[in-house]
Amino acid sequence: MNPLALLARIGRLALDMLSAIGRVALFALSTLSYMIRPPFYGRETLTALLHVGWLSLPVVGLTAIFTGGALALQIYAGGARFNAEAVVPQIVAIGMVRELGPVLVGLMIAARVTSSIAAEIATMKVTEQIDALVTLSTNPMQYLVAPRVLAAFLTVPLLVGIGDIIGIAGGYAVAVHNLDFNAAAYLKNTVDFLEPLDVISSLVKGAAFGTIAALMGCYYGMQSGRGAQGVGRATKGSVEAAAILILAANFLLTGVFFSV
Amino acid sequence: MIKLENVHKAFGSNQVLRGMTLEVPKGTSMVIIGGSGTGKSVALKCVLGLIKPDSGSILVDGKPADAGDRDAFLARFGMLFQGGALFDSLPVWQNVAFRLMRGTLKRPAEEAREIAIEKLRRVGLKADVADRLPAELSGGMQKRVGLARAIAAEPEIIFFDEPTTGLDPIMAGVINDLIREIVVEMGATAMTITHDMTSVRAIADNIAMLHDGVIKWTGPVAQMDNSGDPYLDQFIHGRAEGPIEAVR
Numbered sequence: 001m002n003p004l005a006l007l008a009r010i011g012r013l014a015l016d017m018l019s020a021i022g023r024v025a026l027f028a029l030s031t032l033s034y035m036i037r038p039p040f041y042g043r044e045t046l047t048a049l050l051h052v053g054w055l056s057l058p059v060v061g062l063t064a065i066f067t068g069g070a071l072a073l074q075i076y077a078g079g080a081r082f083n084a085e086a087v088v089p090q091i092v093a094i095g096m097v098r099e100l101g102p103v104l105v106g107l108m109i110a111a112r113v114t115s116s117i118a119a120e121i122a123t124m125k126v127t128e129q130i131d132a133l134v135t136l137s138t139n140p141m142q143y144l145v146a147p148r149v150l151a152a153f154l155t156v157p158l159l160v161g162i163g164d165i166i167g168i169a170g171g172y173a174v175a176v177h178n179l180d181f182n183a184a185a186y187l188k189n190t191v192d193f194l195e196p197l198d199v200i201s202s203l204v205k206g207a208a209f210g211t212i213a214a215l216m217g218c219y220y221g222m223q224s225g226r227g228a229q230g231v232g233r234a235t236k237g238s239v240e241a242a243a244i245l246i247l248a249a250n251f252l253l254t255g256v257f258f259s260v
Numbered sequence: 261m262i263k264l265e266n267v268h269k270a271f272g273s274n275q276v277l278r279g280m281t282l283e284v285p286k287g288t289s290m291v292i293i294g295g296s297g298t299g300k301s302v303a304l305k306c307v308l309g310l311i312k313p314d315s316g317s318i319l320v321d322g323k324p325a326d327a328g329d330r331d332a333f334l335a336r337f338g339m340l341f342q343g344g345a346l347f348d349s350l351p352v353w354q355n356v357a358f359r360l361m362r363g364t365l366k367r368p369a370e371e372a373r374e375i376a377i378e379k380l381r382r383v384g385l386k387a388d389v390a391d392r393l394p395a396e397l398s399g400g401m402q403k404r405v406g407l408a409r410a411i412a413a414e415p416e417i418i419f420f421d422e423p424t425t426g427l428d429p430i431m432a433g434v435i436n437d438l439i440r441e442i443v444v445e446m447g448a449t450a451m452t453i454t455h456d457m458t459s460v461r462a463i464a465d466n467i468a469m470l471h472d473g474v475i476k477w478t479g480p481v482a483q484m485d486n487s488g489d490p491y492l493d494q495f496i497h498g499r500a501e502g503p504i505e506a507v508r
Contacts, residue, residue, distance in 0.1 A: 039362070039363070047349075124347075127343055127345060128341045128342070128343060128345040129345050129346075129347055129348075131305070131310050131341070131345065132339070132341055132345035132346075132347070133347075134308070134309075134310055134334070135308055135310070135334060135337060135338075135339045136334075136358050136359045136362075136409075137330075137331045137334045137335055137359060137362070137363050137364075138358075138362060138363070
């Protein structure tokens with residue numbers, strides 16, 4: 001291939017990527033501005049709180065309990081190689097609270113909530129419901145996007161907190177019942193080892209991941225193309241973007257909280 | 261009066277409107293006809309501000325459509341969408357009363373519900389439909405609910421986007437009659453786009469033939485059959501031969 005053509009292609013890709021980042025950033029800023037100015041749609045926000053928060057609890061709980069249990073088994077088996085089996089409570093606690101809790105809850109929310117928001121809004125776009133909202137003097141950003149993003153921002157940290165506790169409980173159950181740990185000592189080690197910054201970082205990550213998940217669902221839904229294929233593409237794109245951005249944000253936030 | 265003057269709109273390389281000019285006098289019913297993809301829906305959406313034209317001007321009662329208070333501007337309009345565009349998460353009555361439960365026209369829920377039920381009755385639906393979800397209704401009932409929503413706030417201007425598409429002839433006739441009655445009763449200005457010549461004759465005071473992004477002919481519906489315009493003749497008689505290419 002001609003080197004200049006290759007350079008042009010790389011340049012076009014870079015420009016496309018920058019333009020996409022710009023569009024998402026503008027969408028996020030616009031959403032923020034609609035979240036803090038009236039009118040506020042209380043009923044839509046409550047519905048979103050229910051869908052994003054309450055109805056995600058079973059998925060989050062099951063993910064966390066299995067992960068906590070598996071983590072305890074892995075740490076016990078790995079620790080046994082250098083006689084460090086006793087660190088199971090501490091590593092389960094730090095692993096769940098700092099990393100696995102927020103990341104897995106974030107990814108489960110991306111799978112469950114982002115896809116659902118993107119598919120719902122994309123379908124509304126395809127069936128002209130978004131246009132209908134505008135003709136009824138209702139701003140779709142304010143009516144559809146702001147309540148969903150606000151709900152995710154508020155509820156995902158709570159889900160992460162609950163996921164952390166359930167994950168630790170899963171590790172505790174496996175350690176006490178399968179690995180013969182002393183129950184009281186396990187709990188004491190867990191509580192003693194965790195620091196306030198661990199919990200704060202977990203909740204902050206939850207808020208960031210929830211915001212990303214809902215924003216991506218709304219953004220891709222609003223940008224959806226026509227027909228069933230448009231809805232499918234929007235849904236797939238939203239989950240991919242949310243998952244990647246959650247993992248990237250996790251790396252950045254971990255650096256911010258724990259870089260030495 | 262609604263006035264479109266030399267309106268152009270392209271989507272990428274697809275030039276849809278190429279200088280559309282049209283006047284709709286106040287209190288009259290204008291029906292825009294034309295083949296699929298000729299820009300009829302785009303024209304309506306340009307007036308409403310859902311699509312921004314590339315050039316040209318759109319005036320409503322002498323004022324630019326894109327200037328001034330947007331909410332107040334939109335409050336003057338009602339629109340019946342082709343597929344109904346009902347909000348599936350809301351029961352029928354909340355769809356109909358949507359505008360009456362928010363913004364400047366907001367009123368108590370009970371009052372909004374009463375108005376919604378009255379409007380449902382106006383379009384021939386019983387009160388027990390009010391609490392059902394749109395997905396539980398037939399296509400014809402959804403169209404009627406869409407019509408009830410369009411007239412709920414008693415707008416001065418009503419747009420109908422292919423109001424009879426997908427309906428059986430009897431239901432299409434019912435919708436046509438309802439549209440005509442409501443427009444006359446409310447004294448509203450109406451713009452309808454359709455392919456259905458029965459609708460044209462039932463609804464229109466005036467018609468406009470849109471082809472290739474421009475209005476080829478416009479005039480009173482009574483003159484439609486003797487217009488002498490080859491585009492209009494071909495369209496209203498459904499002939500494959502003529503200036504409009506059958507394969508587009």
